[in-house]
Amino acid sequence: xxxxxxxxxxxxxxxxxxxxxxxxxxxxxxxxxxxxxxxxxxxxxxxxxxxxxxxxxxxxxxxxxxxxxxxxxxxxxxxxxxxxxxxxxxxxxxxxxxxxxxxxxxxxxxxxxxxxxxxxxxxxxxxxxxxxxxxxxxxxxxxxxxxxxxxxxxxxxxxxxxxxxxxxxxxxxxxxxxxxxxxxxxxxxxxxxxxxxxxxxxxxxxxxxxxxxxxxxxxxxxxxxxxxxxxxxxxxxxxxxxxxxxxxxxxxxxxxxxxxxxxxx
Numbered sequence: 001x002x003x004x005x006x007x008x009x010x011x012x013x014x015x016x017x018x019x020x021x022x023x024x025x026x027x028x029x030x031x032x033x034x035x036x037x038x039x040x041x042x043x044x045x046x047x048x049x050x051x052x053x054x055x056x057x058x059x060x061x062x063x064x065x066x067x068x069x070x071x072x073x074x075x076x077x078x079x080x081x082x083x084x085x086x087x088x089x090x091x092x093x094x095x096x097x098x099x100x101x102x103x104x105x106x107x108x109x110x111x112x113x114x115x116x117x118x119x120x121x122x123x124x125x126x127x128x129x130x131x132x133x134x135x136x137x138x139x140x141x142x143x144x145x146x147x148x149x150x151x152x153x154x155x156x157x158x159x160x161x162x163x164x165x166x167x168x169x170x171x172x173x174x175x176x177x178x179x180x181x182x183x184x185x186x187x188x189x190x191x192x193x194x195x196x197x198x199x200x201x202x203x204x205x206x207x208x209x210x211x212x213x214x215x216x217x218x219x220x221x222x223x224x225x226x227x228x229x230x231x232x233x234x235x236x237x238x239x240x241x242x243x244x245x246x247x248x249x250x251x252x253x254x255x256x257x258x259x260x261x262x263x264x265x
Contacts, residue, residue: 002246004096005033007040007061010245014238015100015107019130019139024102025067030087031096037061040246042239043254044232046097051086053256054095061096063242065104065111065231068097104234106130108137111184114234118162119203121145121180127190127197142190144181144197152177152201152221159203159225163233167263169224171212175200177221184230188215188222195220205230228259 008028020026041059043050046068054062068090069083077087090097104110116124124145129138147155152170155177160168179201181194186206191214194202201221215222239253 001036001038002249003033004028004031004035004037004061004098007037007063007096007242007246008033008098010242011063011098011100011238012103014241015103015110016133017103019106020101020103023071025069025071026099026101026103029068029097029099030090031061031094031098035060035094035096037096037246037249039250039252040242041252041254042235042242043257044228044235045257046086046099047257048082048086049256050254051089051095053254055089055093057252059095059252061098062090063238064097064099065101065235067099067101100238104238105184106139106141108133108135108139109237111231111234112141112143112182114237115182115184115203115230116143116145116180118233119145119159119180119182120162121147121182127181127193142181142183142187142193142197144179144194144199146179147177149176149178155180155201156223159223163225163229165225165229166259167265168226169207169212171216171222173200173216173219173221175219175221177201182230184234185227188224191215191218191220191222203230226259226261228261232259 037060039059041054126140127142129140181199181202183204187204188207188211205227207224
């Protein structure tokens with residue numbers, strides 16, 4: 001039977017730890033490595049609803065993209081903070097928490113490759129590769145790809161439909177859509193790299209007001225499709241890879257985790 005250590009080793013074979021950003025927190029953040037795992041719950045975030053779902057279905061381990069413990073250090077495991085409450089519940093229930101964050105963003109086949117494929121891009125490539133993995137595949141944060149030339153409104157409708165967004169924020173730089181850069185989550189700071197790669201359009205999330213203005217002035221169509229919706233498509237893919245690697249372990253993709261941000265129209 002698979003153990004937490006086995007699950008961790010497999011996840012980090014897909015998204016190696018050396019690919020993560022220096023500031024990030026990845027790996028096994030809660031739990032014992034020698035614990036046997038009969039059921040895994042996969043979700044984007046280790047939020048309360050996901051932990052409650054793990055308890056309900058009898059999962060021994062949750063595998064998420066975002067970390068349980070992030071930039072603010074967890075000084076105590078108690079009920080005074082939400083992270084502490086979640087960690088305390090996991091410990092009490094004997095549930096391990098594994099995550100692959102920026103290493104899954106950057107890794108070949110990870111968040112941004114899946115996002116590019118989901119949007120129907122062809123000739124997908126890494127923008128500014130940081131290196132190559134053991135198989136010789138380049139890795140880096142952003143991806144770019146091409147589409148048959150279309151208008152921005154048509155592309156916006158396709159993005160909304162394919163990612164299941166309630167709405168999009170965007171700036172129209174007056175260009176048709178031909179070459180698209182993607183960066184799931186908060187990647188608007190990388191828009192100069194998208195432009196340098198010859199992209200006319202950039203799909204990301206968490207875009208600030210001044211970043212929209214900068215994109216407009218630079219002539220780049222910039223689309224904010226939401227942090228959840230640009231990253232979540234890669235999580236069912238990870239679940240399928242876990243199922244294939246551990247046929248004796250049940251792998252469940254979360255049915256309860258949803259984006260908490262809504263649009264009021």
